[in-house]
Amino acid sequence: MTSLMTPKYATVKSAFWGGVREAASVPMLIMGASFLGFGSMIKDINWSISLAIFTTLSTWALPGQIAMAEMAASGAPLLAIVLAVGFINARLLPMSATLLPHVRHPRFPGWAYYGVAMLIAATSWVGTLRRLPDLRQDQKMPFLLGYGLLLYCGSPLFTMAGYWLSGSVPLPVTLALVFINPLYFMLLFLQDLKDPGRILAVLFGAVLGPITFLYSPDWTLVITGLVAGTLAWYLDGVLKARRGTDES
Amino acid sequence: MNPELYNPVWVITLAAAVSYASRGLGVALSGKLNPEGSVVEWITCVTYALMAGMVVRMLALPIGALVHTPDWVRFIAVLVGLLVFFIIRKNVGAGVLAGSLFLMFLMW
Incomplete structure (x- = not known):
């Protein structure tokens, strides 16, 4: 097609x-x-x-x-x-x-x-x-x-x-x-969410972003990205590994 | 920190330089980097988390012109955008148009 x-x-x-x-x-x-x-x-x-x-x-x-x-x-x-x-x-x-x-x-x-x-x-x-x-x-x-x-x-x-x-x-x-722009990027994420790691990253980021903003407005984005992103990536790896051992 | 402490030209130049660094490094590594590999997945997760945090913050706790809009107006406009987005088979353009126009309508 x-x-x-x-x-x-x-x-x-x-x-x-x-x-x-x-x-x-x-x-x-x-x-x-x-x-x-x-x-x-x-x-x-x-x-x-x-x-x-x-x-x-x-x-x-x-x-x-x-x-x-x-x-x-x-x-x-x-x-x-x-x-x-x-x-x-x-x-x-x-x-x-x-x-x-x-x-x-x-x-x-x-x-x-x-x-x-x-x-x-x-x-x-x-x-x-x-x-x-x-x-x-x-x-x-x-x-x-x-x-x-x-x-x-x-x-x-x-x-x-x-x-x-x-x-x-x-x-x-x-x-x-x-x-x-905020609306555009939000919908863009929702359109693309299939991978569990990315879903977790968006969820963690959405929660951590406003919280860290209140405590450290200067560093909020860097902290949110590194902490929420790394955590999501790590959990995704754990999930994938577990699924891998289940299947074998 | 005071915004007047640095020249915007510097901020923009440095932002452009780090952005191009990723592109240039991508060219140098093309063919050698596994696009499904763990490092790429980590970069993607960090970007997604950072962007999600930024978007939620921009909508919930705006710092620019959107300060002039009450919280409920932004909330309803986001809901309208979401609704249209999901009704028209995840059409981003339609959702953005609907949400922004609705915000304009509420603020008129």
């Missing part, structure tokens, strides 16, 4: 534009909405619009950007911010590591992969990884480039739009814009 719907491209150039077209629908809308919300959030913490554009283009991974902005706004120490962003965006490591073997091709120099890695973020990873296996080897990199570049180039525009909107629309609209 999926193979019937898979785009097959005549040339490398059309694979690039195929990636652009594929990204230009639902992925662009969802990502656009969250960068719209992010732009409003930056306006809300009184940073300039150039800072908003700078972080979107330089980090281009929204959860980390949101954590950074929230923590900076509440005056968390620099080290806490860097650690929190580092832990949130550590998921980019396995993402790049799993996506890149798909696009390798002798016609591209080694450094090209370090460049294209900038285009890997949650939306582009999910969106391209399911298409790449069906494409011809020389068309995979162009497809990823088209897909990633459209989203990458679109995101500062949405950031700017959100920034401007929140200054010029009635307060309820601004509140709705700022509300987009």
Whole structure:
């Protein structure tokens, strides 16, 4: 069924534009909405619009950007911010590591992969990884480039739009814009919960997050991530080991 | 700590650097790293826990503009978002749209 719907491209150039077209629908809308919300959030913490554009283009991974902005706004120490962003965006490591073997091709120099890695973020990873296996080897990199570049180039525009909107629309609209991201990430988790380790991580994190915030607002994210995440991972390992011995 | 103690440009630059470090390391390790391995699973669990803690905190104890919304408004808006999300076969976009619009409606 999926193979019937898979785009097959005549040339490398059309694979690039195929990636652009594929990204230009639902992925662009969802990502656009969250960068719209992010732009409003930056306006809300009184940073300039150039800072908003700078972080979107330089980090281009929204959860980390949101954590950074929230923590900076509440005056968390620099080290806490860097650690929190580092832990949130550590998921980019396995993402790049799993996506890149798909696009390798002798016609591209080694450094090209370090460049294209900038285009890997949650939306582009999910969106391209399911298409790449069906494409011809020389068309995979162009497809990823088209897909990633459209989203990458679109995101500062949405950031700017959100920034401007929140200054010029009635307060309820601004509140709705700022509300987009927490709601978006919450639903994204609920959509993806199958693995027991991840379910535990979300549960522990949801409980520990607000508690640690009351005691240590600066370090809440780092503590929550490390303690709740490690505990969930450990329990998941115990559960898997027990299931393994039951089956044998 | 006072927010004016550091320049936002530095915060952003450092955040961008650690984010790219993960991407770059991922490129270097591609093909050598087992995506189903224990280390990757640990990273995923830490990210999920951290994000879940952040999201719940942003909704329950907001620090930015959402301070202007009463707790019950955010609570109802989240419920509406959840409801639409589950009714329309776990459609994230529809849930976000419904929840945000409902929050706007309640605050008008």
